[in-house]
Amino acid sequence: MKKYLAALFTALLLLCTALSAGAVGPALTTTEAYCIIDADTGLVLAQQNMNEELHPASITKVMTLGLACQKAQGNWDGVKLTVSHEDVYSLAGTDSSHIALREGEEVPLQDALYGTMIASANDGANLLAEYFGGGTIEGGVAAMNAQVQALGLEHTHFANPHGISGNDHYTSCYDMAQILRWALTQPGFETIFTRLEMYTMAPTNVQPVTRYFSQQDKMRLSCSRYYIPAIRGSKIGYTNIARYSYVCLAEQNGVRLICVTMQSEMKPDKYNDVRTLLDYAFARYTGYTDLPSQGLTGEVEVVGGGGTLGKVTVTDPGVRLLLADGVTAGDVSVSLELPERYVLGTSPEVYAVYTVNGGDKQESTSVRVPAVLTGLDALLEANAGRELDTASDLKPARTAGMLIAISLACTAAAAGATLCVMRVIRLRKTKKQKPSKH
Numbered sequence: 001m002k003k004y005l006a007a008l009f010t011a012l013l014l015l016c017t018a019l020s021a022g023a024v025g026p027a028l029t030t031t032e033a034y035c036i037i038d039a040d041t042g043l044v045l046a047q048q049n050m051n052e053e054l055h056p057a058s059i060t061k062v063m064t065l066g067l068a069c070q071k072a073q074g075n076w077d078g079v080k081l082t083v084s085h086e087d088v089y090s091l092a093g094t095d096s097s098h099i100a101l102r103e104g105e106e107v108p109l110q111d112a113l114y115g116t117m118i119a120s121a122n123d124g125a126n127l128l129a130e131y132f133g134g135g136t137i138e139g140g141v142a143a144m145n146a147q148v149q150a151l152g153l154e155h156t157h158f159a160n161p162h163g164i165s166g167n168d169h170y171t172s173c174y175d176m177a178q179i180l181r182w183a184l185t186q187p188g189f190e191t192i193f194t195r196l197e198m199y200t201m202a203p204t205n206v207q208p209v210t211r212y213f214s215q216q217d218k219m220r221l222s223c224s225r226y227y228i229p230a231i232r233g234s235k236i237g238y239t240n241i242a243r244y245s246y247v248c249l250a251e252q253n254g255v256r257l258i259c260v261t262m263q264s265e266m267k268p269d270k271y272n273d274v275r276t277l278l279d280y281a282f283a284r285y286t287g288y289t290d291l292p293s294q295g296l297t298g299e300v301e302v303v304g305g306g307g308t309l310g311k312v313t314v315t316d317p318g319v320r321l322l323l324a325d326g327v328t329a330g331d332v333s334v335s336l337e338l339p340e341r342y343v344l345g346t347s348p349e350v351y352a353v354y355t356v357n358g359g360d361k362q363e364s365t366s367v368r369v370p371a372v373l374t375g376l377d378a379l380l381e382a383n384a385g386r387e388l389d390t391a392s393d394l395k396p397a398r399t400a401g402m403l404i405a406i407s408l409a410c411t412a413a414a415a416g417a418t419l420c421v422m423r424v425i426r427l428r429k430t431k432k433q434k435p436s437k438h
Contacts, residue, residue, distance in 0.1 A: 032263035035173035038322040039256035050174040057237030060163035066183030074187035079109035087126040096122035118213040122162035129161035165241040194233035244270040293318040304344030312375040316352035324362035
């Protein structure tokens with residue numbers, strides 16, 4: 001019996017050791033899921049349940065603000081949005097956060113952006129959705145889901161622009177991290193996302209009072225015991241169903257991270273877990289590693305003008321990766337991801353895939369970067385003026401003959417029609433000239 005128990009204990013110990021060796025990153029118990037990525041490349045650095053589909057609450061507004069900034073392209077001056085009935089009254093009975101917008105109110109775009117970001121205004125999110133959605137909230141939601149598809153995200157679907165929980169409104173920590181990474185590339189978004197100072201909204205055509213929007217994230221307030229200096233920008237979220245969600249951009253010693261947590265049970269849990277994650281990441285990831293091109297090449301067939309033009313060469317470009325201390329360039333492998341064909345006029349979907357084999361030091365995962373495509377200019381020049389295969393059965397001489405035949409037929413038909421018309425006219429004149437009988 002003792003030998004059996006000893007063997008069982010040894011087996012369990014080995015199993016636990018194997019599981020702990022494979023786990024990379026803190027194991028959180030009061031937060032359901034998290035994901036930390038490199039803000040530059042999108043490389044996953046640590047995660048827990050990062051693909052689990054959960055209710056996002058107000059971190060939804062990262063997508064809403066990103067699309068509004070994309071449409072504005074940094075041109076906010078003089079742009080005013082008119083508040084619709086739906087912007088306000090679709091939120092009735094939801095106990096939503098808002099900035100007291102009124103139907104018919106003319107709101108400067110900049111005020112709507114900052115009100116939605118800092119005050120987490122659901123009415124502001126509705127207004128922005130109409131702005132980039134062709135005049136309707138539904139159009140805005142459709143644009144949000146279209147952007148999800150464009151980013152290649154598989155665990156997100158939006159049903160509204162603000163984050164009120166619903167069965168058809170969900171995302172994952174990984175998807176939200178990539179959404180923030182994309183949003184940071186849109187003109188003006190990072191300025192809005194990282195603003196710490198109070199924002200003042202002046203009176204409007206129907207609202208006589210001045211509105212003030214103050215930062216609500218205690219992890220960004222130096223007077224708070226939860227203050228984390230590395231956090232540059234953040235968006236917080238909460239509903240009874242979603243519990244506490246959080247997304248932030250953090251930077252320390254030149255390393256830029258995006259961290260997302262979802263379904264933290266209590267507010268202090270969120271604060272403590274985000275601190276744990278950032279402390280872990282900044283301690284382990286202290287600098288970037290430059291990986292030169294490995295000279296890996298492939299070929300892609302180029303199609304255009306109804307025919308095949310030839311092939312071009314694709315090469316891995318090299319990359320700058322955030323590797324954990326103890327992980328080296330030798331732990332990174334590269335492969336090419338190529339389409340069967342590249343159609344001229346479309347974006348060439350050619351990528352180099354860098355895979356980090358981090359063992360117990362770093363999450364083993366991959367990142368795609370655009371590959372280098374060479375030889376296209378020479379290929380186009382070589383095909384200039386060349387007759388394509390699909391046109392070979394229609395020679396110029398035959399084409400000319402067909403055009404002449406068609407022209408002659410049309411001329412003959414026109415002449416025949418003219419003669420018929422003239423005969424009809426003559427007959428009518430003859431009938432008119434004959435004396436009528438009484």
